[in-house]
Amino acid sequence: MKELILVIVGAALVNNIILSQFQGLCPFLGVSKKVDTSLGMGGAVIFVIVLASIVTNLIYTFVLVPFNVTYLQTIAFILVIAALVQFVEMFLKKNVPSLYQALGVFLPLITTNCAVLGSALTNVQKEYNFIFSVANGFGTAVGFTVAIVLLASIRESIEDNDIPFNFQGSPIVLITSGLMAIAFMGFSGLIK
Amino acid sequence: MNKCIERIYNGIIKENPTFVLMLGMCPTLAVTTTATNGVGMGLSTTAVLVFSNLIISALRKIIPDRVRIPAYIVIVASLVTIVQLLLQAFVPSLYSSLGIFIPLIVVNCIILGRAEAYAAKNGPLESAFDGIGMGLGFTVGLTCIAIVREILGAGAVFGFEFIPEDFRITIFGLAPGAFFVLAGLTALQNKFKAPSATNGSVPQSALACGGNCASCSGASCMSNHAALEVVREKAEADAAAAKKAAAEKAAAAKKAAAGKAAAEKAAGQDAQAANKE
Numbered sequence: 001m002k003e004l005i006l007v008i009v010g011a012a013l014v015n016n017i018i019l020s021q022f023q024g025l026c027p028f029l030g031v032s033k034k035v036d037t038s039l040g041m042g043g044a045v046i047f048v049i050v051l052a053s054i055v056t057n058l059i060y061t062f063v064l065v066p067f068n069v070t071y072l073q074t075i076a077f078i079l080v081i082a083a084l085v086q087f088v089e090m091f092l093k094k095n096v097p098s099l100y101q102a103l104g105v106f107l108p109l110i111t112t113n114c115a116v117l118g119s120a121l122t123n124v125q126k127e128y129n130f131i132f133s134v135a136n137g138f139g140t141a142v143g144f145t146v147a148i149v150l151l152a153s154i155r156e157s158i159e160d161n162d163i164p165f166n167f168q169g170s171p172i173v174l175i176t177s178g179l180m181a182i183a184f185m186g187f188s189g190l191i192k
Numbered sequence: 193m194n195k196c197i198e199r200i201y202n203g204i205i206k207e208n209p210t211f212v213l214m215l216g217m218c219p220t221l222a223v224t225t226t227a228t229n230g231v232g233m234g235l236s237t238t239a240v241l242v243f244s245n246l247i248i249s250a251l252r253k254i255i256p257d258r259v260r261i262p263a264y265i266v267i268v269a270s271l272v273t274i275v276q277l278l279l280q281a282f283v284p285s286l287y288s289s290l291g292i293f294i295p296l297i298v299v300n301c302i303i304l305g306r307a308e309a310y311a312a313k314n315g316p317l318e319s320a321f322d323g324i325g326m327g328l329g330f331t332v333g334l335t336c337i338a339i340v341r342e343i344l345g346a347g348a349v350f351g352f353e354f355i356p357e358d359f360r361i362t363i364f365g366l367a368p369g370a371f372f373v374l375a376g377l378t379a380l381q382n383k384f385k386a387p388s389a390t391n392g393s394v395p396q397s398a399l400a401c402g403g404n405c406a407s408c409s410g411a412s413c414m415s416n417h418a419a420l421e422v423v424r425e426k427a428e429a430d431a432a433a434a435k436k437a438a439a440e441k442a443a444a445a446k447k448a449a450a451g452k453a454a455a456e457k458a459a460g461q462d463a464q465a466a467n468k469e
């Protein structure tokens with residue numbers, strides 16, 4: 001149990017997927033203008049990464065390893081993730097319209113998000129078992145949500161500030177994320 | 193042949209994927225800790241890009257339109273696996289320092305973006321040269337950023353150290369430094385009003401995902417295209433309607449003016465006639 005919590009905290013804060021691993025930067029910079037949309041994006045990412053961790057782990061253990069084709073993991077995972085996202089989108093649209101309304105627009109955006117494929121590959125690289133894979137996926141996604149919501153709230157509050165012309169737009173966002181990355185480096189002492 | 197050279201010029205200078213289009217930001221920030229890593233990542237991506245463009249362009253008439261994105265992804269993923277195995281066998285040091293970012297070339301915006309925007313519409317030779325140009329542009333971009341970070345952070349270029357340890361700024365070699373270097377770069381682009389996707393001065397039409405990485409996934413690309421098409425059609429229809437309305441108005445005004453003139457003339461004639469009487 002203690003190890004499980006360590007994996008979740010490690011994935012969410014210490015090795016934050018965005019601010020120290022640089023995966024999933026595109027939505028991080030693109031969909032962080034408003035707190036509402038970034039919360040929706042975060043929710044969708046949590047949903048998809050946890051599902052993808054489950055499915056890719058099952059595929060890896062029960063298909064790729066028995067047939068001795070682990071070198072096909074990249075192809076297998078990206079296809080499974082793309083199909084999964086499409087499937088989830090169709091399922092939600094038909095059966096859970098309220099959730100679809102909240103997450104729907106973000107689902108197609110994360111089909112080819114590095115974070116989803118990245119966390120699936122990390123699970124394999126670190127040889128996590130099923131439960132640890134899901135925990136790691138969940139932690140990673142929570143870390144993504146924390147980072148994107150924080151950035152969105154900072155962006156909302158600096159919107160009216162008098163920023164020098166040259167730093168308006170993306171430079172100030174990048175500097176904000178750099179400062180956030182410094183803050184997140186403080187977590188590295190949390191886990192030995 | 194000129195067209196091929198033009199594609200290379202276009203990839204390195206005019207539509208440089210790192211500096212102008214701002215695509216593939218994840219590897220740009222993650223692997224640029226040393227210049228060697230930057231060159232390695234750039235060349236691996238170039239190899240994948242050239243062959244994916246070549247194959248996709250050769251198969252563009254066979255792949256059905258509806259399933260083209262999954263088909264592209266399979267092609268790209270196979271090529272990435274080949275590159276990954278080759279690197280593992282021949283350049284193990286680079287393989288271990290690039291780590292997870294080699295398989296993540298699959299989801300690099302540049303590759304699917306070029307497949308959609310160029311290879312799906314042009315012949316194999318031009319597409320391969322487009323891949324070479326874009327790949328070299330990406331390599332140049334990564335290497336420049338990596339050199340800046342390596343000099344500031346580790347006081348070295350390509351592993352050759354020339355700044356004493358006391359004068360190095362270690363933070364530029366770590367994660368936050370990547371953000372700061374890119375922030376400085378985009379600020380310079382704003383200052384000199386250089387064409388860049390971040391200040392919106394790049395014509396969006398040449399890009400599959402409009403320079404916006406957030407929308408650069410297969411499914412959303414298609415809907416984006418549809419949405420843009422609707423907007424464009426609407427704008428055209430509006431313009432046509434406005435033109436028609438303006439023309440009608442002008443015609444009506446002319447007619448009215450003509451009618452008025454005729455009436456005046458008639459009235460004048462009447463008045464003259466009345467005067468005569």
